[in-house]
């Protein structure tokens with residue numbers, strides 16, 4: 104029987120909230136078994152870019168990343184947030200190790216080809232070094248991935264954290280029975296985004312099409328849901344979307360997705 108693995112992605116809004124971040128890291132550190140954390144930080148990158156007088160442009164939920172923006176991404180994701188999260192987890196007794204895709208050649212990507220939009224230094228994932236990640240887990244480390252990949256030729260690339268989480272979960276599913284958790288500030292996928300108590304408990308492929316058709320899923324939820332179903336179609340056992348409390352063992356108020 105395969106061992107279990109949890110891949111938990113935490114979004115930028117959650118990290119920004121001091122209490123929310125503290126709680127999610129506490130719950131993550133208490134989770135049993137093999138686990139990997141993936142963190143975003145898009146909100147902070149936009150804030151820092153503003154302070155530096157650099158314009159932030161998003162297209163389809165993805166950041167247009169020129170050389171200056173890439174440096175900001177590396178500073179915020181690979182530096183500020185990675186180190187702060189690792190330090191907090193260490194204080195909670197989790198032997199966390201901060202990872203970008205370049206570290207241990209963990210995630211290779213290629214620069215997204217120019218089509219209608221030139222995304223600049225945005226990476227589409229080609230390969231996850233599952234053996235490298237496996238070795239870290241076997242050695243007792245908990246890998247903490249940020250939203251950065253590399254092309255294997257010395258170029259860092261900016262890759263959406265939701266995508267990193269899905270690609271890691273898919274690749275590691277060869278060896279593990281994997282559950283992917285998308286943790287953000289709302290209780291789950293909501294029927295009405297203004298109403299926290301309208302959590303949709305379960306969404307399958309047909310339901311997903313309907314939600315799309317009715318425009319119930321919008322903004323950042325569009326690429327997130329795309330990643331959820333992409334993961335499910337590629338052997339990830341279970342995908343869940345919810346807030347911090349989803350990581351509490353006896354909580355069931357969140358969204359579960361199936362094909």
Ligand SMILES: Nc1ncnc2c1ncn2[C@@H]1O[C@H](COP(=O)(O)OP(=O)(O)O)[C@@H](O)[C@H]1O
Nearest residue numbers: 114115116287292293296319320321322323324
């Ligand atoms: N049906 C929906 N249910 C929940 N959130 C939704 C929905 N439709 C759109 N959203 C928006 O999607 C956002 C989450 O996407 P995003 O900000 O990219 O997440 P993350 O913080 O994980 O990066 C929510 O803050 C919410 O405003």
Ligand SMILES: CC(=O)N[C@@H](CCC(=O)OP(=O)(O)O)C(=O)O
Nearest residue numbers: 115143144145165166250263264
């Ligand atoms: C290419 C791309 O869009 N990368 C994202 C990476 C950070 C991220 O995904 O952060 P959240 O999870 O907090 O949104 C960005 O730069 O915003």
